[in-house]
Amino acid sequence: MAEAALRILDDLGLPDLTMRRLASALDVQPSALYWHFPNKQTMLAEVADRIVAARRPDALPADATWQDAVRAEADALRDALLSYRDGAEVVSSTLALGLGSPETLDRLARAVARGGFDPETSRRAATALLHFVLGHVSHEQQRIQYDSLGVLADQPASPLDEDDPAAAFAFGVGLLVGGLELSRSRR
Numbered sequence: 669m670a671e672a673a674l675r676i677l678d679d680l681g682l683p684d685l686t687m688r689r690l691a692s693a694l695d696v697q698p699s700a701l702y703w704h705f706p707n708k709q710t711m712l713a714e715v716a717d718r719i720v721a722a723r724r725p726d727a728l729p730a731d732a733t734w735q736d737a738v739r740a741e742a743d744a745l746r747d748a749l750l751s752y753r754d755g756a757e758v759v760s761s762t763l764a765l766g767l768g769s770p771e772t773l774d775r776l777a778r779a780v781a782r783g784g785f786d787p788e789t790s791r792r793a794a795t796a797l798l799h800f801v802l803g804h805v806s807h808e809q810q811r812i813q814y815d816s817l818g819v820l821a822d823q824p825a826s827p828l829d830e831d832d833p834a835a836a837f838a839f840g841v842g843l844l845v846g847g848l849e850l851s852r853s854r855r
Contacts, residue, residue, distance in 0.1 A: 669690070669694065669701070669704055669711075669714075669820060670714045670715055670718050670779040671718075672693045672694055673711060673714075673715050674691050674715060674718060674752060675687055675693070675755055676690060676693060677715060677752055677754060677758065678752050679753075679840060681753050681754050681813075682753075682754040682757055682758060683836040685712075685715075686708070687702075687705075687708055687711065690711070693768045695851075702822075703720035703826070707826075707845060709762075709765055709767060710767060712758055712761065712762055712767075713762045713765075713767035713768040714768075715758055715762075716758050716759045716762035716763075716767075717768050717769045717771075718778050719748055719749065719751070719752050719755045719758060719759055719771045720745060720748050720749070720759060720769075720771070721748075721769075721771070722746070722748045722751055722752075723744045723747045723748035723751065724744055725737075725741055725743065726740070728740060730805065733782075733783075733784070734779065734780065734781075734782035734783035734784075735777075735845045735849070735853055736777040737779035738776070738780055738797065738841070738844075738845050739838070739841055739842075740779070740843045741774070741775050741776050741779045741797075742797055742800075742801055743818060743837075744836075745772060745776075745798075745801050745804055745818045746801055746804070746837055748807075749801070749802070750808065750809070753809070753813075754809060754821060755805070755809065756801075756802050756803075756805040756806040756808075756809055758780070759772075759807060760806065761799075763802075773791075773795065773798055773800065774794075774795050776793075776794035776797050777790045777791050777793075778790075778796035779794075780793045780797075780848065782796055783848065783849075783852065785848070785852070788813050788815075789848075789851075793844070793848055796844060797841070797844055799829050800840055800841070800844060801837075801841075802835070804833075804837050804838075808833050812839070
């Protein structure tokens, strides 16, 4: 069921991922879906969990720093979100409702904790990183979609756009990691 939902999401986008369309794709009555998902939001939570689970960072070398671990987790999350149309929006809306697995936040927090940060700092830093990743990828995906529709043809580039979104993303993650390092040195 979630695989069919992911296909609809990728082919048509989030606005067209409805319970009725999913039921039609599965050749079942919409009411049959409610045996598996009590509502659309829980179905989207399952989709979001699959999106973020799609990519995990490669194994880090033994001498990797906590900063390397944070960057690897952030990069893997970005890749996962970009691999599905509207991926950032699905995950963001699911998290806003408090649905879905906490695994993404937990992975980021574990990476930060490798730097010797206490659990509260690790969790807050992971939350800030997660918000940055979701916001950055959401902007990337919107620009990609607008470009594919020809909306941007006669429009000047947004001041938020960069020639290399991956480099802009790495810079942002670097700022957050650098801020964490600086906060530790001030203790």
